[in-house]
Amino acid sequence: MxxxxxxxxxxxxxxxxxxxxxxxxxxxxxxxxxxxxxxxxxxxxxxxSEISIYTYEGEKPLAEIMQNIAKKENKGQTISHKEDNATLLTYFREVLPEYDEERVYASDVKKIVNWYNTLQAKGLLVDEAPVATEETAPVAEEAAVEKKAPAKKAPAKKAAAKKE
Missing domain, CATH: 2.30.30 (SH3 type barrels.)
Known part of the structure; x- marks a missing residue:
């Protein structure tokens, strides 16, 4: 997504x-x-896209967590962000079992659940396109460079003072 x-x-x-x-x-x-x-x-x-969640092994990007929720809910709505903290944390443990319980708070889980439901309601939860591998990335960059037209410079204006 x-x-x-x-x-x-x-x-x-x-x-x-x-x-x-x-x-x-x-x-x-x-x-x-x-x-x-x-x-x-x-x-x-x-x-x-820049937000990550703390896990015991490191950090997981929010997009990956949203995909986990989408898989669990078959791309449908999830529980409400207004549920009590214990319910939210239990649900989040099902989605991301290795999250760091000392550094991820119930307020963080509320935001994630609320964001997921908002994005799902607007139809913005789409599967990501395949990521370019290291072998294909330089080819894509070269193609982008080739398509770029050379920049044309505007003719310089001469400041000529006319005396009459």
């Missing part, structure tokens, strides 16, 4: 989709009500 353009903005409820980057920040669209908001660079913003 692609979480590349999905954002969580501190202080604002729900998730957002990155629409346009501006000089002073960016414009994002809420997944809850579809309203567009401008977000400054000073805001605390997290891309879901």
């Amino acid at each position: 692609s979480l590349e353009k999905i954002l969580s903005i501190s202080g604002k409820p729900g998730l957002y989709v990155l629409k346009v980057q501006t000089r002073t920040g960016f414009v994002a669209e809420s997944l809850l009500d579809g309203k567009k908001v401008t977000v400054s660079l000073k805001s605390n913003v997290s891309l879901l």
